[in-house]
Amino acid sequence: MKTVGIVLAGGKSTRFGEQKSLYEFDGRKMYEHVHDRLEASGLCDEIIVSTNKTLEPHIDGRTIVDDEEYEDHGPLGGIYAVRKSFPEDRLLVVSCDTPFVSSEWLKALHERAAAEPDRIIISAEGDKLHPTIGIYQGPGLERDLEHQLQSKRLSFKAFFGNQDVSVLDIRETGEDPDIFRNINYKTDIE
Numbered sequence: 593m594k595t596v597g598i599v600l601a602g603g604k605s606t607r608f609g610e611q612k613s614l615y616e617f618d619g620r621k622m623y624e625h626v627h628d629r630l631e632a633s634g635l636c637d638e639i640i641v642s643t644n645k646t647l648e649p650h651i652d653g654r655t656i657v658d659d660e661e662y663e664d665h666g667p668l669g670g671i672y673a674v675r676k677s678f679p680e681d682r683l684l685v686v687s688c689d690t691p692f693v694s695s696e697w698l699k700a701l702h703e704r705a706a707a708e709p710d711r712i713i714i715s716a717e718g719d720k721l722h723p724t725i726g727i728y729q730g731p732g733l734e735r736d737l738e739h740q741l742q743s744k745r746l747s748f749k750a751f752f753g754n755q756d757v758s759v760l761d762i763r764e765t766g767e768d769p770d771i772f773r774n775i776n777y778k779t780d781i782e
């Protein structure tokens with residue numbers, strides 16, 4: 593089974609005020625930072641940037657999947673778009689707005705996913721879930737995502753209601769929770 597890295601880089605960036613996936617800091621665009629992290633982990637056979645028609649022309653030199661079938665359906669729509677091309681594989685998902693995630697953490701998720709191949713594995717810090725740093729896998733995933741998107745209940749919470757999900761809590765490891773830092777507003781960059 594292959595592991596396919598996914599950089600989630602679509603959406604509206606309403607809170608950020610401009611397309612955050614294209615926002616540059618420390619010399620790299622946000623989606624590039626996450627792409628680099630996935631590459632550095634050494635876990636991915638392929639890495640795909642999941643984005644939309646508007647952003648696609650601004651993403652350089654990467655394999656891109658466009659979420660046109662369920663555009664603006666949020667991160668679940670972005671994962672579904674890639675699942676259609678990789679129906680059998682393990683999808684290692686990281687959103688472009690969590691650019692500090694570490695290789696060690698990605699490896700820990702991957703290890704858990706290998707031990708529990710029919711379950712979705714997501715990150716957490718105590719009660720706070722980070723579903724856009726996780727592994728999506730299992731035989732029913734494509735079908736279940738499509739049902740969820742059709743139902744228009746687009747939150748991860750609603751989706752997880754019908755799924756077998758395992759949570760990897762950073763508090764039970766030696767990792768620093770700062771690796772989950774999430775950029776939603778311009779002030780988060782500071």
Ligand SMILES: Nc1nc2c(ncn2[C@@H]2O[C@H](COP(=O)(O)OP(=O)(O)OP(=O)(O)O)[C@@H](O)[C@H]2O)c(=O)[nH]1
Pocket residue numbers: 600601602603604605606607608613642643644659662663664665666667669670671686687688689724776
């Ligand atoms: N491919 C794809 N990615 C998405 C979509 N919506 C959100 N994302 C990505 O999923 C991650 C989490 O997105 P959010 O911060 O919840 O949503 P957002 O639209 O980016 O921002 P807000 O409008 O401020 O909520 C980010 O990395 C987004 O780039 C979508 O419809 N398609």
